[in-house]
Amino acid sequence: MKIVVCVSHVPDSAAKINIGADEKNIDQNGVSFILNPYDEFALEEALKIKDSIGADVVLVSVGGDEVKETIRKGLAMGADSGILLKTNAFRDSISTAKLIAEEIKLQEANLVFLGKQSIDGDNGIVGQLVAEILGFNSVSVAVSFNLNGNKIVAEREIEGGREVVETSLPAVITAQKGLNDPRYASLKGIMAAKKKVIDEKEVTVSEIGVELIRLKKPAQKQAGKILGKDSSAIPELVRLLKEEAKVI
Amino acid sequence: MSNKILVFVEQRNGEIKKSSLEAVKAGSLFAEQLGISSEAVVIGNEITNLNSISNYGISNITHLKSADLALYSTTGYAQTLSEYAKEVNADLLFFANSSMAKDLAPHIAIQLDTSLAMDCVELNIQNGEIIATRPIYGGKALAEVKLTKSTKIFTIRPNTFPLGEGNGTNAEVKIKEILNVNLATKVTELKQNNDKIDVAEASIIVSGGRGLQAADNFAMLEELAKIMNGAVGASRAAVDAGWRPHGDQVGQTGKTVSPNLYIAVGISGAIQHLAGMRSSKYIVAINKDSEAPIFAAADYGIAGDAFEIVPKLIEELKK
Numbered sequence: 001m002k003i004v005v006c007v008s009h010v011p012d013s014a015a016k017i018n019i020g021a022d023e024k025n026i027d028q029n030g031v032s033f034i035l036n037p038y039d040e041f042a043l044e045e046a047l048k049i050k051d052s053i054g055a056d057v058v059l060v061s062v063g064g065d066e067v068k069e070t071i072r073k074g075l076a077m078g079a080d081s082g083i084l085l086k087t088n089a090f091r092d093s094i095s096t097a098k099l100i101a102e103e104i105k106l107q108e109a110n111l112v113f114l115g116k117q118s119i120d121g122d123n124g125i126v127g128q129l130v131a132e133i134l135g136f137n138s139v140s141v142a143v144s145f146n147l148n149g150n151k152i153v154a155e156r157e158i159e160g161g162r163e164v165v166e167t168s169l170p171a172v173i174t175a176q177k178g179l180n181d182p183r184y185a186s187l188k189g190i191m192a193a194k195k196k197v198i199d200e201k202e203v204t205v206s207e208i209g210v211e212l213i214r215l216k217k218p219a220q221k222q223a224g225k226i227l228g229k230d231s232s233a234i235p236e237l238v239r240l241l242k243e244e245a246k247v248i
Numbered sequence: 249m250s251n252k253i254l255v256f257v258e259q260r261n262g263e264i265k266k267s268s269l270e271a272v273k274a275g276s277l278f279a280e281q282l283g284i285s286s287e288a289v290v291i292g293n294e295i296t297n298l299n300s301i302s303n304y305g306i307s308n309i310t311h312l313k314s315a316d317l318a319l320y321s322t323t324g325y326a327q328t329l330s331e332y333a334k335e336v337n338a339d340l341l342f343f344a345n346s347s348m349a350k351d352l353a354p355h356i357a358i359q360l361d362t363s364l365a366m367d368c369v370e371l372n373i374q375n376g377e378i379i380a381t382r383p384i385y386g387g388k389a390l391a392e393v394k395l396t397k398s399t400k401i402f403t404i405r406p407n408t409f410p411l412g413e414g415n416g417t418n419a420e421v422k423i424k425e426i427l428n429v430n431l432a433t434k435v436t437e438l439k440q441n442n443d444k445i446d447v448a449e450a451s452i453i454v455s456g457g458r459g460l461q462a463a464d465n466f467a468m469l470e471e472l473a474k475i476m477n478g479a480v481g482a483s484r485a486a487v488d489a490g491w492r493p494h495g496d497q498v499g500q501t502g503k504t505v506s507p508n509l510y511i512a513v514g515i516s517g518a519i520q521h522l523a524g525m526r527s528s529k530y531i532v533a534i535n536k537d538s539e540a541p542i543f544a545a546a547d548y549g550i551a552g553d554a555f556e557i558v559p560k561l562i563e564e565l566k567k
Contacts, residue, residue, distance in 0.1 A: 013500045013520040017388035026389065037501050093364075094357065119500055122384050123366045128322075128354035137433045138322060140351045157495055158260075158347040159449055161440030163320060167433040177501065178494045209363030213379065213392040218526055224546040226538065231560035233550045237532065238564050240548055245530040247452070247509040248476055248565070 001055040003046045004109040005079060006100055006126070007039040008118040009063055009070035023214040024090075033066065035073045038115025040182035041175035045145055046113050047078045048180065056080050060103050062096055064088045068198055075193035076185035082198040083107075092210040093121065097129035099203050104134060110170035116141045117174075127174035137167040140174040249376065253279045253286040254338035255306065256329060258348050261438065262295050262318075267344035267406040267449050269304050274371065274409040275342045276305025281373055284340075289332060291325050291426075293318035298421050303414025310422045316429040319438060320348055324429040326355035332424075333360060333399075340378070345403040346448075353401050363395035366403050369506060369527060378402065386500025387523040406449045407506045445479040447496055452478030452509045455498055455525070456486055459514020459535060459554055463491035468558045469513060475565050481505070481525075483515045499524035514554045517542030534558065 011017065011031045018027040046057045059074045059082040061067050071082035085099050104112055112131075117124030124140075131138030137152070139145075143162065144155040150169045155162045157176050185193070227233035227240075241248045255275035257268040272288050279286035287308040288301050293315050301309050312328050329352070333341060341356065343349035345367045357364045369390075370381035377394060380402055384391050395402075447453055454473040456466055466480060473480045482492035484499050498505055500520035510528035514535060515521060522545050525531070533542040538551035550557055 011385065013386065014518070016519060017385045019389060026385070093354070119386055120384065122382075122386065122504075124350050125354035125357075125364070125366060128351060129358060132326075132355045132358035138351075138355075139433065141347060155439075156347070156351070158440070159446035160442070160444040160495075161438065163435040164437040164439065165322075165433060166436050176494070177497075209395060209397045210365065211394045211396050213394055215384075216390050216392065218383070218387065218390055221526075221531075221545060221547065223544050224531070224533070224548050226543060226549045226551050228550055228552070229538075230550075230552045231557050233552075234557065234560050234564050237548055237550065237561070241509065241530070241532070245509070245547065247530050 001053070001111070002107055002109040003049060003055045003057050004104050004107055004112045005039070005043045005046045005057060005059050005074065006112065006114040007043065007059050007061045007070060007074050008036045008120070009033050009061065009067040010036045010118050010120040013037065013119060019215045019217060023216070024212055026215065033070065035070045036115050036118045038117060038175055038177065041177060041179045042113035042115050043074055043077055043079060044180045044182040045173070045175060047183065049147065050078070058083060058107055058109065060085065060100055062087065062091070062099050071198050072193050073185065075196045076190045077183060078189060081196055084198055084200045085203045086200050087203050087205055089205040090208065090212070091205050092208050093123045093125050094129055095205045095208055097126050097133060098206050100126070101130045101133040104130065112136070112172040114172070114174050116176045127172050131172035134170070137171040138173070139165050139167060139171065141176045142173050143176050143178045145173060145179060250282055250284055250340050252284055252336060252338045253340040253342060254333055254336065255286065255288045255342045256349065257288050257290045257301055258344060258346055259290060259292045259295050260440070262292060264290070264295065264297050264300055265344065265346065266411065267346055269300060269411055270406065270409045271342045271344040271404050272301055272306050273304040273411060274404055277409070278371065278373070278378065282376065287336060287338070289329070291317050291328055299418060302419030304411065305415070307419040309419050310424060312424050312426050314426040314429055316431060317426060319435040321429065321431050321434040322351055322355060323432040324434065325352055326359060327430045328426050330356050330359040339399045341401045343401070343403040345405045349403045353403055357401055360399050361397065362399040362401050363397040364401035365393055365395055367405050368402050369405050369408055371402065371404070383504060383527070385523065386520060387504045387526055405506055407451055407508065447479045447481040447498060447505055448503045450479035451507050452476045453481045453498070453505060453507045454478055454511045454513065455481035455483065455515060456513050457483035457515030458485040458489070460486060460491065466491060468562065472511070472558060472562050475562060483521050484518070512542050512546070513558060515542055516540045517545060
């Protein structure tokens, strides 16, 4: 069985984000990049299947040369090989999904995992797009996953609860925190990753359906009033919430 | 030039969701501004409060009905909605940015060859086109985008178009029976806590962080939230400590929220947390450390002990 896991290379959640002078890109100065946190859950789920019934786990990522560093992290966790779909062109979710779908077809994989969203673009839709392009089934935001032959029973997180979803292979699953506990890369894994192959393929981005007008910073609030140091400030707080903010 | 706005209205357990009514309100508002027609469409079986939709400006309501569609099905809902959108020639589709819409909208986007903008916090019209603003990097930046395909999907973050008072119109609901539902992927069971308001939808959130010290201490936040009809959220530190479920986490790797009021208790204000709640309309911080970064993001703060302040605040609000 071959499983594709899609990974993305994103700014650390602790990073400050500044907008570049062109207002189209972020200023990457001083920003450290990480493997998208949700992708760790996606990869762990694939590795669990590899551990139990055996599978060839292939990482797929889209972007420039710098993405190889993130693919290496996935290889160190235990993936077998990696593919970099190489492009520096501006992409929207749909053009990214088309590139990934094309590669999944070539790989002849019938199970695909992704993180439920990348913490840069925050659309949270690439997995579902890939599924629809390929005609695969999909479960997004999975917090549990069970594969039995061709049958899938998964749970997805919804507002205030969960849905139990039944479907079958071929399928695309997007992983939410809570799906599993991702393993750490062992020293042996890190050494082994250096020898694993990352196949680089130049790709061309198809038509884009989203025009980025500009990036901007959210409006900064003026620092608020500290009303006091103990509960004596409460009547004033309640008054402000009622009369000034009018939110209670 | 656009032709028609179709608003997808979501139901769970046969009840229309409030965030969907906000999307209805936005849909009718933009249809009016663009001088085009609008329609609300609900997919499900028995639905109790269908008429609530007509309170918010749209009087054209269609219920796509089947027993097979009572619970959500990715394949069934996508097929049903795509076919209906084509039938009525809708080229602008509005959704509330809910977990259902996030699952459904991308499937529709491929089926109808649309552009899409997820989780919009602002929509404006420029030269007859909708310009959407959406948070990226967990809310640390905003992107203004224009969708360029002829059919477009917008999902709107809850609390972006506050409902206010409805106008109480009664609309006629058109019912269309749906046959041959594709149930390749289907929900077989809903495990939902109906008393619980989700942080992504709440208009008031009381969140706790490391300063709460233990899971049990969230009981006072539960009480505070209950008085105000709000939800309880948590910082990543509180979730990682196992005090709260991940579904409650607010921040870049949890939920990004825009309530009317956000009360941060014992939360220092890490950058990834601030990103996820900064767009709240009013922020209150309660924290012992008067130097904590959360105070810079807050409108009102009390630099004191949460264990003294929260019970007194509950008392004051009960008066």
